[in-house]
Amino acid sequence: MKKIFYVRLAAFVATSSLFLASCASTNSVGVNSKKTEANIVDWSNRNLDAEAKPEWLKKLVCGNSDLFKNEFGVEKSAIVKYGIAGAKTRDASIAASRVNYNAMRAEELKTKVVSEAASTLDNEGYTEATSNAATLAKVDLSGHQLVTQFWQKIESYDKESDETTTEFICYSVYKISKEDWVKTLKGFLAQVIPALPDSQAQVKMAQTIQSLYDDTAKEKEVSQQVALAQFKAQEEDARAKQAQAAAQVAQANSAATVAQAKQASNNVDWMSALSTATNILF
Numbered sequence: 001m002k003k004i005f006y007v008r009l010a011a012f013v014a015t016s017s018l019f020l021a022s023c024a025s026t027n028s029v030g031v032n033s034k035k036t037e038a039n040i041v042d043w044s045n046r047n048l049d050a051e052a053k054p055e056w057l058k059k060l061v062c063g064n065s066d067l068f069k070n071e072f073g074v075e076k077s078a079i080v081k082y083g084i085a086g087a088k089t090r091d092a093s094i095a096a097s098r099v100n101y102n103a104m105r106a107e108e109l110k111t112k113v114v115s116e117a118a119s120t121l122d123n124e125g126y127t128e129a130t131s132n133a134a135t136l137a138k139v140d141l142s143g144h145q146l147v148t149q150f151w152q153k154i155e156s157y158d159k160e161s162d163e164t165t166t167e168f169i170c171y172s173v174y175k176i177s178k179e180d181w182v183k184t185l186k187g188f189l190a191q192v193i194p195a196l197p198d199s200q201a202q203v204k205m206a207q208t209i210q211s212l213y214d215d216t217a218k219e220k221e222v223s224q225q226v227a228l229a230q231f232k233a234q235e236e237d238a239r240a241k242q243a244q245a246a247a248q249v250a251q252a253n254s255a256a257t258v259a260q261a262k263q264a265s266n267n268v269d270w271m272s273a274l275s276t277a278t279n280i281l282f
Helices: 055-061 066-072 090-121 124-135 179-197 199-206 207-216 224-251 255-281
Strands: 004-012 018-025 031-033 036-045 079-087 147-157 163-176
Touching: 018 179, 055 066, 055 147, 055 255, 066 163, 079 090, 079 255, 090 124, 090 147, 090 163, 090 179, 090 207, 090 255, 124 179, 124 255, 147 255, 163 179, 163 255, 179 199, 179 207, 224 255
Parallel strands: 004 031
Antiparallel strands: 004 018, 031 036, 036 147, 079 163, 147 163
16 A cells, blocks of 8 residues: 655744644644645546656746656756646646746746846835836746646645645646746846846846856755745745735726736745645645
């Protein structure tokens, strides 16, 4: 009989410390808290004896794609990134995870570009201009190739309400050549740089391309505990930004504020799915 791990998430505290305890389960894989018990009851290729929680997926969400590359025959030089989504049906989660891949890349690039602007330009007005332009910028996904999609069916039992709900989580995993990722970065920067009113500032931002590449292409693996804490913190931050963006739209209904509100809402969707999924995965 296949050994499937049952993981209990005890608590998430302000210091981002997590305490994990595990035990065996013969029928499903899940996470158990004081209020809710969640189990993986079905998953991709289960009929072919695929694991409910493949090791390559655990490593991937922690920032290491080596096992994934070996499993799927992806060249070592490729950059690997993924999208994730939760939905009520399997097909909806599969489709949404591909849509969210775009949203995740947009947030990733915006965060890095704004960070570079803040440290490189040291000008609040320029940083704000960069942030607004990055919010409106589109991400060119040319050369981003879908390698696989992995879904899980999750049943959650609320002990207080005595209700059971079902959700599907899907990961869409892509590979990108270094050359195509550089094109993605350059295309994004090309939409942001013109928003800066100073030519010297524009040149400085253009010169950050190597730093942006290093930050977004080079993998930095973290432990499962750290990954869980990071994803939970990201979800909470996204919800706070969603409320802030909605307030800004109410005050000034501009193209930038509306775009920020939409992006904030999209981020809550995939960050919430990622937080939920990794609680089950680990």
